[in-house]
Amino acid sequence: MFAIPLSNYRYLINKLYRYILANDSLSYSKPYHLLSVFNVLDSLKNQSLNQANIGDTVLISFVDTQEKLQLTLVNADKVTDDEKNISVLSPLGSALLGRSKGECFSVNILNSSIDCKLLKIVNK
Numbered sequence: 536m537f538a539i540p541l542s543n544y545r546y547l548i549n550k551l552y553r554y555i556l557a558n559d560s561l562s563y564s565k566p567y568h569l570l571s572v573f574n575v576l577d578s579l580k581n582q583s584l585n586q587a588n589i590g591d592t593v594l595i596s597f598v599d600t601q602e603k604l605q606l607t608l609v610n611a612d613k614v615t616d617d618e619k620n621i622s623v624l625s626p627l628g629s630a631l632l633g634r635s636k637g638e639c640f641s642v643n644i645l646n647s648s649i650d651c652k653l654l655k656i657v658n659k
Contacts, residue, residue: 587632591657627642
């Protein structure tokens with residue numbers, strides 16, 4: 536039998552978390568989540584341009600690791616295999632909607648909370 540290095544486990548766990556954060560398939564089983572996303576999208580029609588919306592490219596950081604990530608918020612049907620596009624129906628995408636530069640927020644997945652900060656809305 537062989538041992539798998541701990542770094543490989545961390546890598547796999549990080550990939551799993553990223554997949555769950557960015558994947559919108561979980562949201563379809565939660566009608567309340569979908570309704571809240573649609574309400575935020577509706578309210579953004581009349582809001583300031585300083586809030587994250589569909590089509591915006593944002594720079595975020597994960598508070599615990601200080602890792603930075605640049606993403607573009609897109610409709611669910613526009614998500615590609617490119618890790619730079621994220622659905623607004625995904626846990627991370629929906630948490631970003633309506634946020635302003637400098638705002639901190641939490642994303643709840645798998646019975647845990649991931650703290651993030653919106654560093655910049657790149658294209659505004």
